[in-house]
Amino acid sequence: MSAPPLQPTSAAEVQEAVRTHRRLLPRGGGSKPALSWPHEGQTVLDLSGLSGVLEYDPGEYVFVARAGTRLAEVEALLAQHGQYLPFDPPLVAQGATLGGTVAAGLSGPMRQRYGGVRDFILGVQFVDGEGQLVRGGGKVVKNAAGFDLPKLMVGSLGRLGILTEVAFKVFPAPKATATLLLDFPGLEGALEALYRLAGSPIELYALDLQPPGTLVLRLGGLPEALPARLEGLQAFLGRGGEPLSGEAETAYWRSLNELNLGEGALVKVALTARRIPALEQALGQAPRRYLSAGNLLYLAWNAELKALDTILQAQGLSGLVLKGATHRPQIGIDLGQVMGHKVTKALDPQGKFAQEPYAAQD
Amino acid sequence: MQHKIDVEQLGPQGEIMAHAIEACVHCGFCLPACPTYQVLGEEMDSPRGRIFLMKEVLEGNLQMEEAQPYLDKCLGCQGCVTACPSGVPYGELISTYRGWSEPQRHRSPFQKLFRIGLQETLPYPARFRAAARLGRLGKLVQPLLPPMLKAPLELLPEALPQSEPLPEIIPALGERRARVAFLAGCAQQVLQPGFNRATLRVLAQNGVEVVIPKGQSCCGALALHTGERGRALQFARTNLKAFAGDYDAILTNAAGCGSGLKEYPVLFHGEPEQAQAAQLAARVKDVSVFLLELGLKEVPPLKRPLKVAYHDACHLAHAQGVRAEPRQLLRSIPGVELVEIPEGELCCGSAGTYNLEQPAIAATLGERKARHILASGAEVVVTGNIGCFTQIQTHLKKLGRELLVLHTLELLERAYAQAALQEGPS
Amino acid sequence: MNPALTELERLFPPGRLLHKPGELVPYESDALTAFRARPLAVVLPESHAEVQAAVRWCAKHQIPYVARGSGTSLSGGSLPIDGGLLIGLNRMNRLLRLDPVERIAVVQPGFINLQVSNAAAPYGLYYAPDPSSQPVSTIGGNLAFNSGGAHCLKYGMTSNHVLAAKVVLPDGETVELGSESLENTGPDWLGLFAGSEGLLGIATEITLRLLPKPETYHTVLAAYDSLAKAGEAVAAVVASGLLPGAMEIMDSLAIEAAEAAVKAGYPLEARALLIVELEGETPQVEAEARYLEEVIQKSGAYEVRVARSNEERLKIWKGRKAAFSAVGRLSPDYIVQDGVVPRSRLGQALQAIEELSARYSLRVANVFHAGDGNLHPLILYNGRLEGELHRAEELAGEILKLCVALGGSITGEHGVGMEKKAYMTEMFREADLAAMQRIRLALDPQELANRGKMFPGETPAQSFHGAHPLEKAGVISRE
Structure with a gap:
């Protein structure tokens, strides 16, 4: 049995927790349970109490918030000023936090337009494995001073430090959006259109592929320009498709944000569009969706994770289990390399944040 | 850039060098524009590297011999001058430095x-x-x-053309619109007398009376650029006298000679004839610039459309800033389709006597230029300098592609004469 | 000859191992000539294996090294180390692969930034990061210093456009960081490597992401009779909800210099010029342009020009991009600063810089990426006048402190390098720097890679033309 979760409400309390505990696992909103499910001997550090937006000046396109702040709270605040998180993080309604989103490295469909979570993080404050409070980056939109610790924290799964504060760049939200669903007879046609779109100057907020052959495209911008652009897009593709607009359109994407793809484990896979045909052969019936022109796959896996691990390994891909019963959320090819091992030990010399105690590792 | 050059000790020529070095901020914008840096990929063989070397030698921190190999490799093409945002007069620097260092050098x-x-x-x-x-x-x-x-x-060409003695005055055909003096050039008179023939004809046809002053000599650029300042001064003094008359302009049809004449103010810096040199330089014009300003008489259309590549001679494009005028002249020939040569701003490797003194680098650049010319799809290559002409012709031939190479004024002359252009080399 | 050098001779042929004085002098500085240092030797590797061999040689003989591309760092980031090895990567300048379908380019580190876009242009693609040095600077250097440019607010910096890199670590081991995917499922090691200023290793193969060229550009040049009005115009553009690709401001000194350099046709009497560029799909840009016109009209611009052709657009940009070096026409010496302030503090920062300029009796030209608050004050001085360099350095330092005090950064895109390392403590606390230093030591326990850069307090192992003013001021020390 693990110890009950700790609930710090300040960075100092996080430092204290790190100094006084042997092994810790940070948890935000718990929306990605596979990543916050403690191993034997790990104490859960529940950061949901470390919450609140600290600074936000809409004119700067920047905000600073405590790591446990829920995405929903941030998005509501930004929306009041016509702004949004361009990387479109998933699981907002499930209570995902800023820190958890950074640590898991998660972005959503709209990353297609301006980039993912790594492209918008500006600054971090975290507690390292020795209980030191460390800051990296800054809170201006451009900064090249010191090592880029903010980027390093993206996808770090809490193993390099416990995030306590984050700063992000944000953008004005598109004043109007429209979505186009296009069914192609098969994968081949859909992929061909996907490539054509990705290499064209058409600026899509989302470019998703719903297998076997549906492309879902989202346009955004000034309302007066949108009809002409939608027509241009249809002409470019040589087909009308099924347009969505208004409340139906918003609802469509809101529902997708929950990543309720189907039964089983929820898994993220990083890839490129070139890998899709082979992967499609291997994945069978698992419900799935490719985002951002084939750079990101979310899928529901309702079988042994070991089988998916094998598939990904065979394809030379890496995956991350977000929901599902596993102690090894990183599947597929081993991303470990010597630089990673050394830097991890530099920030966490005693292995306080490691999945397994250091001694137990190879 | 800061320096500790003892300007007083070096005299007026030292001022020129110190001023140029001071203007360099070492930003590196000259690197892609420098043919030797492109070929050799070493900082010593780049403009800012050479400026560093000259500075160190002039400050007394570096033996002249240590710097010499790299300064010798400079083509003097002044591609860097065009690229330089901070306005370093590199051409003046390298010529002056060569003049300063040459008498002190050991040569075999x-x-x-x-x-x-x-x-x-x-x-x-x-x-x-x-x-x-x-x-x-x-x-x-x-x-x-x-x-x-x-x-x-x-x-050298297979056969040397007959020498063509030039008259002293070529009258304008029809109404006289201008009266100019003409520098006939040295090497081109021997190798390509057709350049002058064509130039003089086109000028006459455009109502220009041309005087070819008897007492003229070589412009001196060849000597100046190889460090023979005394010899250059001798030539220049002769020309100051020869071109002293009242002309609407002093014309050249060789890029190197034009820029040579325009360099007189630097050459005479600190000499008694300084003012006279400045006056002469101010009246010097490339024939293409002059014709365009005068207004070219209508050219009859070519018999068939022709793809023409204009090759920028460094001493026109970089040293004199003349790029648009020759192109505009060519465009005024109906039927000419101008194509640009990729990497056109890079020297062809001729550079005065460079292809004689640094044959390996010159050959690399010559071949590179020839390949780019071929890639442009041109049927005819046109340029405004004898050195480039010879270099390009030689390297096209080496690649087994004998494209017609002409002087700008030769193409113009043929267009006026409605002569066929498609046959092989003249 | 030094026995270690003899060993190096076996690794590099004579033409690619430079060690004579005449060969070394030109390598003594990068684009920050206030610092100079003579390396023991320069090697010019032509392959990954040769880079690895050079790094291993350094590790074996404990000789510090600096890797360098075109040597255009404005922060002294590629300054050699006295007695160290300089690894010149400019000959590793091949485009290894261009895949227009997957929209990636794989290049060697010495490949020039602008050449990426040139190579991609036939496919309607381009490489977004556009530092002003782009015709010269290499991708390797851009990656090491996370170079920016005029389009960072919307498109990010170099690190947002590099997908993968093959890296030789300071101990000579090779690692592959990143992948061709924009996504990742573990820590962003490549993100850490980008902008690490050569302290964490040398990239020998870099995979870049290419973007489709925007369909339309709309470039506006607005002239103002005061810098403050131009600054307010930027705030107004932002407040209107527009997201221009670039917003740039130049003051009268910078206008004068740029105009002299490239004859861009700037209105010479203007006290400030604002360049705003919209880009994207034509209907969207046309609609945005109408909003922009309104905002600019209200902002008090006395002259507004819109580029009518691509040539006009390029001319406007050419002037802006030549501005730094062009200032060499106004003054024999200058220091380029690179601070960042929150955009809303631009006016305040410029006011303060003007006051500092008067107090120090030194002219300051201002060129900046207004869209992201990235200031580039150019402090003009004459190094031959006693004490001017000292005053210029002090003034530069004051400006950096000001940026931090206003909530900004000591560098937006030039990096810390030599020049700003003394100011790292203004921005970071001891624990922050200690964590960074631990990361560095984990990879480079002997501190060989670009020793003496980025971290404050390290003895700068280089020689100056006389004592450095920071040294005189007691900010840094040697020996």
């Missing part, structure tokens, strides 16, 4: 002989013609010669 007897040979023949058409005849004999034994002697032979 062979090198000395070679240099004297060049300086004593190229600027004198009669001597050059005699030497070139001799050179044609040399072609027979070419494979046996060291590279330094092979290079000049490679550039």
